Amino acid sequence: xxxxxxxxxxxxxxxxxxxxxxxxxxxxxxxxxxxxxxxxxxxxxxxxxxxxxxxxxxxxxxxxxxxxxxxxxxxxxxxxxxxxxxxxxxxxxxxxxxxxxxxxxxxxxxxxxxxxxxxxxxxxxxxxxxxxxxxxxxxxxxxxxxxxxxxxxxxxxxxxxxxxxxxxxxxxxxxxxxxxxxxxxxxxxxxxxxxxxxxxxxxxxxxxxx
Numbered sequence: 001x002x003x004x005x006x007x008x009x010x011x012x013x014x015x016x017x018x019x020x021x022x023x024x025x026x027x028x029x030x031x032x033x034x035x036x037x038x039x040x041x042x043x044x045x046x047x048x049x050x051x052x053x054x055x056x057x058x059x060x061x062x063x064x065x066x067x068x069x070x071x072x073x074x075x076x077x078x079x080x081x082x083x084x085x086x087x088x089x090x091x092x093x094x095x096x097x098x099x100x101x102x103x104x105x106x107x108x109x110x111x112x113x114x115x116x117x118x119x120x121x122x123x124x125x126x127x128x129x130x131x132x133x134x135x136x137x138x139x140x141x142x143x144x145x146x147x148x149x150x151x152x153x154x155x156x157x158x159x160x161x162x163x164x165x166x167x168x169x170x171x172x173x174x175x176x177x178x179x180x181x182x183x184x185x186x187x188x189x190x191x192x193x194x195x196x197x198x199x200x201x202x203x204x205x206x207x208x209x210x
Contacts, residue, residue: 001025001026001059001060001194001195002025002026002027002028002057002058002059002060003020003025003026003027003028003058003059003060003061003062003191003194004027004028004029004030004043004055004058004060004061004062005017005020005027005028005029005030005037005039005062005064006030006047006050006061006062006063006064006065006083007030007031007047007063007064007065007066008029008030008031008035008036008037008039008064009029009031009032009033009035009036009037010064010065010066011156011183012064012066012097012183012186012187013029013037013064014036014037014038015183015184015186015187016062016064016097016187016190016191017029017037017038017039018037018038018187019184019187019188019190019191020191020194021038021039023191025191025194025195026041027039027041028041028042028043028058029041029042029043030042030043030045030047030050030054031043031044032044032045032046032047047065047079047082047083048078048079048082050082050083050086051086052086054086055086055087055092058092059091059092059093059194060092060093060094060095060194060197061083061087061092061093061094061095062095062096062097062190062194063079063080063083063094063095063096063097064097065079065080065097066097067079067129068126070125073125073126073129074129076129076130076132076133077129077132077133077136080096080133080136080137081136084137084140084142084143084145087143087144088140088142088143089142090144091144092144093144093145093146093194093197093200094143094144094145094146095145095146095147095148095190095193095194096137096145096146096147096148097148097186097190098130098134098147098148098149098150098203099126099127099130099131099149099150100113100127100149100150100151100152100154100171100179100205101113101114101119101123101124101126101127101128101130101131102114102127102130102131102134102149103149103152103169103170103171103205104169104170104171105170105171106170107170109169109170112131113127113152113171114127114128114131134147134203138201138203140201141201143201144197144200144201145200145201146193146197146199146200146201146202146203146204147202147203147204148186148189148190148193148203148204148205148206149203149204149205149206150181150186150205150206151171151172151178151179151180151181151205151206151207151208152171152179152180153178153179153180153181154180154181154183154186155180155181155182155183156182156183157182157183158180158181158182158183158184158185158208159182159184160182160184160185160187160188161182161185161208161209161210162185162188163185163208163209163210164181164185164186164188164189164206164207164208164209165206165207165208165209166189166204166205166206167204167205167206167207168202168203168204168205169203169205170205171205172205172207173207174207174208174209174210175209175210176210178207178208178210179207180207180208181206181207181208182208185206185208186206189206
């Protein structure tokens with residue numbers, strides 16, 4: 001299997017590459033600058049400069065793009081559309097590092113995490129733009145996509161346990177009543193999905209199993 005990780009120099013991107021390399025997977029880092037990940041193979045290009053030819057031959061492309069400033073938040077939509085267009089109609093699967101704010105908290109799927117009164121105002125613009133990108137992704141029947149939302153508490157420095165609970169569209173809690181997962185365990189779940197491909201054109205979610 002050949003995997004490309006887009007934005008492999010980011011915190012989650014590095015974790016995804018590290019997990020794939022540890023499993024002996026042929027992984028290529030796609031980065032704008034000098035490669036800082038564990039990948040031996042590198043495509044040095046901005047995401048928006050990638051072409052269809054750049055992604056030829058990959059079984060899976062993992063999109064780990066992230067934007068945080070008000071002026072760049074719309075790039076969540078435009079970057080994902082660009083990647084979808086590149087793999088449109090192809091066997092290459094597109095896996096997306098998603099957000100938790102768009103997860104639902106009721107069975108009717110009318111209330112999202114970001115709608116809660118305790119959801120930090122600081123993160124509402126990010127959650128809203130990521131949610132919009134997901135809504136747009138759902139319309140792409142021409143792409144073999146999977147969107148993986150982390151738990152509410154997404155911990156960059158958390159340890160790798162290798163254990164997790166997979167969920168669907170709704171926010172799930174572990175046995176301790178927590179919605180938490182480390183970047184490392186999220187990477188485990190994402191690489192498992194890359195290998196197994198069980199959730200084509202679905203949004204799934206993940207929480208630490210403790």
